[in-house]
Amino acid sequence: MAEPIGQKQKDLRSDVVIVGGGFAGLLTALKLHATKPDRHIIVVDAADKLAGHQTWFFHESELSNSESLSWLSPLIDKEWTECSYQFPRLASTRQGRCFAIRSEDLRRVAKERLGDDIYVNSPVTRLSESHVELENGRIIAARCVLDASGAQSPDNNPESPEQENATGTLAGYQKSITLEVELESAHGLTAPVMIDATCPQLDGLRYYQLLPWSEKRLQVSEIYYSDTPEINRERICRSIRSFINRKGWVIKKETREEARAIPLPLTSTYLTASVGGEALPIGRYGGYFHATLGSSVAETVRIAEFLATLEDLTTQSARDGLLRMRRPWLRRQRFYRLINRWLFYAAEPTLRYAVLQKIFEQREDVIQRFVSGQTTFIDRFRLLKVRPAVPLERVLRSLSEKTLVSWTEARAQKPAESVVPPETTSSLDRAS
Ligand SMILES: Cc1cc2nc3c(=O)[nH]c(=O)nc-3n(C[C@H](O)[C@H](O)[C@H](O)COP(=O)(O)OP(=O)(O)OC[C@H]3O[C@@H](n4cnc5c(N)ncnc54)[C@H](O)[C@@H]3O)c2cc1C
Numbered sequence: 306m307a308e309p310i311g312q313k314q315k316d317l318r319s320d321v322v323i324v325g326g327g328f329a330g331l332l333t334a335l336k337l338h339a340t341k342p343d344r345h346i347i348v349v350d351a352a353d354k355l356a357g358h359q360t361w362f363f364h365e366s367e368l369s370n371s372e373s374l375s376w377l378s379p380l381i382d383k384e385w386t387e388c389s390y391q392f393p394r395l396a397s398t399r400q401g402r403c404f405a406i407r408s409e410d411l412r413r414v415a416k417e418r419l420g421d422d423i424y425v426n427s428p429v430t431r432l433s434e435s436h437v438e439l440e441n442g443r444i445i446a447a448r449c450v451l452d453a454s455g456a457q458s459p460d461n462n463p464e465s466p467e468q469e470n471a472t473g474t475l476a477g478y479q480k481s482i483t484l485e486v487e488l489e490s491a492h493g494l495t496a497p498v499m500i501d502a503t504c505p506q507l508d509g510l511r512y513y514q515l516l517p518w519s520e521k522r523l524q525v526s527e528i529y530y531s532d533t534p535e536i537n538r539e540r541i542c543r544s545i546r547s548f549i550n551r552k553g554w555v556i557k558k559e560t561r562e563e564a565r566a567i568p569l570p571l572t573s574t575y576l577t578a579s580v581g582g583e584a585l586p587i588g589r590y591g592g593y594f595h596a597t598l599g600s601s602v603a604e605t606v607r608i609a610e611f612l613a614t615l616e617d618l619t620t621q622s623a624r625d626g627l628l629r630m631r632r633p634w635l636r637r638q639r640f641y642r643l644i645n646r647w648l649f650y651a652a653e654p655t656l657r658y659a660v661l662q663k664i665f666e667q668r669e670d671v672i673q674r675f676v677s678g679q680t681t682f683i684d685r686f687r688l689l690k691v692r693p694a695v696p697l698e699r700v701l702r703s704l705s706e707k708t709l710v711s712w713t714e715a716r717a718q719k720p721a722e723s724v725v726p727p728e729t730t731s732s733l734d735r736a737s
Pocket residue numbers: 324325326327328329330349350351352355356357358359360361362363427428429430453454455456457458459563564565566567587588589590594599600601602603
């Protein structure tokens with residue numbers, strides 16, 4: 306992989322420059338390269354390693370294009386044919402292919418295809434629709450500039466990228482620790498357990514997710530829908546180990562650990578405006594993720610495929626096209642933010658699981674559309690009708706984004722203790 310762009314290198318020129326070699330940046334670069342191999346694409350990343358230490362899980366049904374799997378297949382590490390969900394009053398198995406992509410494979414394939422056009426340790430400090438400026442003063446000019454810098458965009462507060470104030474977003478947090486382990490003997494699982502929320506509830510909604518990589522290799526995540534982004538690493542790792550013990554499995558070796566805390570928005574304030582003259586935001590920075598589930602694979606794939614169809618790819622042509630694509634997607638995200646307000650504002654933290662349980666009690670096609678961010682108008686009625694154990698008064702208050710937005714604005718202007726939250730006993734109260 307290329308070194309940081311140093312002073313000795315001349316300013317660069319390219320067809321496309323992508324800021325951020327995370328999931329969205331690399332996937333988009335690979336798709337653009339696959340469609341037109343002679344297109345010159347440069348990817349620049351601030352970190353010393355691309356794509357971190359992550360696993361991206363997705364269902365085949367999330368992909369809107371049946372051809373997508375053919376170009377994604379070199380990235381896929383594991384495939385399963387079903388997965389299961391367990392809640393206190395619900396246990397279900399969903400049929401259908403699902404897959405996992407891992408950082409290692411994404412990095413390997415990106416290096417094979419893009420070679421020396423990937424630059425690590427190269428933080429971008431300024432970007433426009435035609436240029437990118439690196440910390441060391443070097444400039445890269447390109448016809449198309451895509452900003453895939455994730456939640457840690459230079460436009461956000463670099464001091465605390467995951468904090469509520471960094472994005473100006475009123476948010477809850479999906480946070481987790483993942484341990485990958487090798488066991489002494491076979492675990493017996495043949496399919497992923499996507500949600501096991503049968504454990505005691507604490508710090509909001511709490512559940513385990515299990516991905517069986519092989520007979521004895523297993524990935525276990527402990528996931529929270531919490532009011533705060535703080536992760537008590539030691540406590541959660543201990544808790545995962547005792548969960549594994551309770552299952553009767555013995556850990557031989559821990560092979561990997563990953564942590565995440567991503568904001569899940571309650572209002573639309575998190576959406577980055579795409580403005581002429583600026584680079585085009587994509588990936589998480591562009592707000593292209595499922596507001597309730599935090600997932601972004603399906604939307605990232607769709608956008609990469611769309612950009613690859615543009616004959617004359619410039620920042621402006623990409624922006625014009627994406628703005629049209631974005632409208633129906635934005636409409637659907639409004640509903641998922643409402644679900645978030647139920648989860649983080651209306652529901653008592655220990656009863657948050659009941660909101661998701663109600664969703665996963667629905668008919669298979671409704672669940673499928675919910676997971677893939679394609680919930681229809683009729684689905685919304687179904688889901689709203691089965692309102693879980695949440696006080697009606699709070700549900701009604703949470704219907705409006707405005708109350709929460711004005712509260713956030715008031716809080717930003719005044720010292721925290723002098724701002725009265727909209728619902729004094731809500732979970733947001735505790736978050737502040
Ligand atoms: C641990 C974890 C697991 C996840 N699992 C799933 C999953 O299973 N399924 C799913 O659909 N979603 C999942 N998500 C959610 C979502 O898919 C990821 O957040 C996804 O990685 C977002 O992709 P991105 O490229 O937009 O941002 P990122 O992957 O965060 O990439 C941003 C990149 O930009 C770089 N960067 C930032 N600032 C600069 C700068 N100034 N200059 C240069 N480079 C910069 C960063 O170093 C980083 O490499 C997961 C998220 C996390 C954190």
